Amino acid sequence: MTFYDRDDELESLRTAFESPGHEFYVVYGRRRVGKTALLKEFCADRPHLYYLAAQEAAYRQREKFVEQVADSFDDRVPRTDGWDDAFDYLGDRLAVEDRIVVVDEFPYLVAENDSLPSYVQAFVDERLQETDSMLVLCGSSVSTMESEVLGHESPLYGRRTGQIDLKPFSFREARAVISDDIADAIRSYSVTGGTPMYLTLFDYGRSLAENIQTHILSPTAVLYNEPEFLLRTELRNPARYLSILEAVALGHTTPNEISGATGIDSGPLSKYLQTLRNLRLLDRSVPVTASGQKSKRSRYHVADEFLRFWFRYVEPNRSSIEEAPSLVFDGTIEPDLPMHVATTFEDVCEEAVWELIRRGDLASYSDVGRWWYGEEEIDIVGLAPAADRILLAECKWTGDPVGRGLVADLRAKADSVRWGPRDRSERFAIFSKSGFDDGLGDDLDDNWSLFDLDDLNRILSNT
Template sequence: MTFYNRIDELETLNTAFESPGHDFYVVYGRRRIGKTELLKEFCRHQPHIYFLSAQEAEERQREKFVEQVADYFDDRVPRIDGWDEALEYLGEKIADEDLIVAIDEFPYLVEENDSLPSYLQSFVDEHLQETDSMLVLCGSSISTMESEVLGHESPLYGRRTGQFDVQPFSFRQAREVILYDIEDAIRSYAVTGGTPMYLTLFDYFDSSLADNIRSQILSPSAVLYNEPEFLLRTELRSPARYMSILESIALGHTTPNEISGATGIDSGPLSKYLRKLQKLRLIEREIPVTASAKKSKRSKYYVADEFLRFWFRYVGPNRSSIEEAPGIVYENTIEPDLPNLVGETFEDICQEAIWEGIRREEFEQYSEIGRWWYGENEIDIVGLSPADDRILFAECKWTSEPVGCGLVEDLRAKSEHVQWGPDSRTERFALFSRSGFVEGLDQEVDDSWSLFNVGSIDRILESPTEI
């Protein structure tokens, strides 16, 4: 698999390893997010022992680990009776070494022996700290990594020298992989999101987006056809209710009351499920950007990953039909509604473009950017700059027709409902449009307005950040 991006993470890991003293890094994140490729790329040109854990008996895993250590040092495999002895052996061998020891899928080892973090604590305290070597623990089970490695209750708490919660690629990063033109790249990103494995399954040279969806998602033999179920089983023993919640949110039920009504789950248990899905990075809770995170009751939930949003909107609810006639499902269900899904992703990409413009000092500074709503009024993007009493209002339109004066007047009217800052606040406006703008619109608005088509967005996101 080709290695993409992760430049900052690689630089941080290399700098840490090349600096004097020991290091203990924790790398975690969802399945398919590229953790293993990051580790392999990091280790590629450095002295290292890379151990990939498996779901098998503890004794066999321990034997394989010791064999790998012995093989690296060209040593006879010793007789080892426990993980304490295995790590003692490793500690003796690295005493005078400058070496990376990377253990991938660490949660599999903890499943078989929950005392392993305690043994690793002794290894770090008694051996690793006296060397210039580096230990890296990596895992896909976010809950296990946060509780057994990073959590306050973990014996390893406070011993790490760095950590990475590996995130999906932003649209800007994903453009290195997606080779379509800008419009189709946005459409494609709305389907795959920024998960590297999903991105690289699509053929951007010889296949259209429709062809890729049919072959890589709607085919029952395709990897992505059942991917969400495998993803949830990484973290959850009984994922059925969580699947129902994700499907209801993907279909547009975004408030707790709406989700409860769609799933039949009472509000008490539902709040527990929602918190768990948030912790697993599968959903996000949003409040109006002008509201207080602790006090606001106007929360909405969104599926945090574009591919999961696509799957739970189109694949999960239609699997029986897909088994019989995937082409019909695409033509009658997915294709007509896809612009609505892409429109949601387009809003996120426009936010990304604003942040990138701020970083490059092409845009005025805003410290908070997000959605705003109250009653029937909604604004796609509102940016706040409290230090300057400045506020930005923006709408994002993924439509086939150019945007005209109607949207200008509509946004002006809605902005009057946003209660924030003094009456003398400075107001800025922006419109983002897939199909551009009616002729002469730029002459009809004053200099407090900015107009962006997809070409403008592409230009902003393709240029390297200077800061």
């Protein structure tokens, strides 16, 4: 399988490995995000030992680890009575010959033996530091990695020499995989999101409709039950979490709305929401002008485009999909898909704003995000407190060109955004899938910027 991008992460690992002395790296992130692929690409042409932990008894985990060490060094498998013996054996081997040692799915080991971090600490302090070898602990349970490896209470705290929190691909990064034109790429990305496994499953020589029906709506397809699989590997009783994700995907975004849609009282609900945030399946947002911790105007959204698509269209229609998937696509998904894509388009446009800021093609803004108050919303608002400057932008995924009406609406809504002094400097931008009415740009002053899909393609091009 082709390995895409991750150049910065590979360079970080290469630099660490080639520097003198030992290295202890931590690599973590959501499932399917490509952690194992990254580490295998890094290890491919270097001496390494790769151990993938499994959900099995502690003694069997240790036996397999020792067997992997012995195999890597072409050695006879020794007898070990505990993890301290296992790490001593690894230390003896590394004292003779340096290696990259990768322990993948480390949380599985911790689940069976919560003393593992202490054994690793002793190994790092007493054996690894005397070598030029590199230890990498990798895991998909973000909460376990952050508490048991990176957290202040962990025996391993302060030992790591580097860490990589691997995230899904941005739209710009995903373009290396998606070979469609910009409009179709946005549509595809609204279904797959930036998770490498999902991105690479699609055949971009076929239509989006064919890909959806083949890889998602077919009961035999790998993505048909994917969200359930993800939740069941993380949670013992995922039913309520599934109902929360479905409610949010269907537009119930405030705690009160989620509670009403799921029947879960606000007390327990807050714990479920926090768990889903820890798993990086839900994101919480507040208006960009508000305080993130104190604001009561929070909204939740599904943190992954594929999961948002699945909970919006697949989960509510499972029975019908089992009987007639093509009818579900034609009658339910296809007519509503532009509404789904429109949300993704807003995220793509925000990504473009940050890219323009990085390039210096747009004035700098320290905070960029959505704004809302009551019934009024603005898709993108950028704040530059030091300069008393504000950016207000709308994103339109419609079949018609944007006209003067939207310009007037955005100007009017700007007055509702209570931020900065009265004489603040205001900048405006509009992103449009279908372009703009003839002459609109000529009617606007230099405080306005208009971007069509061709502009977006240039901004977010990988070339």
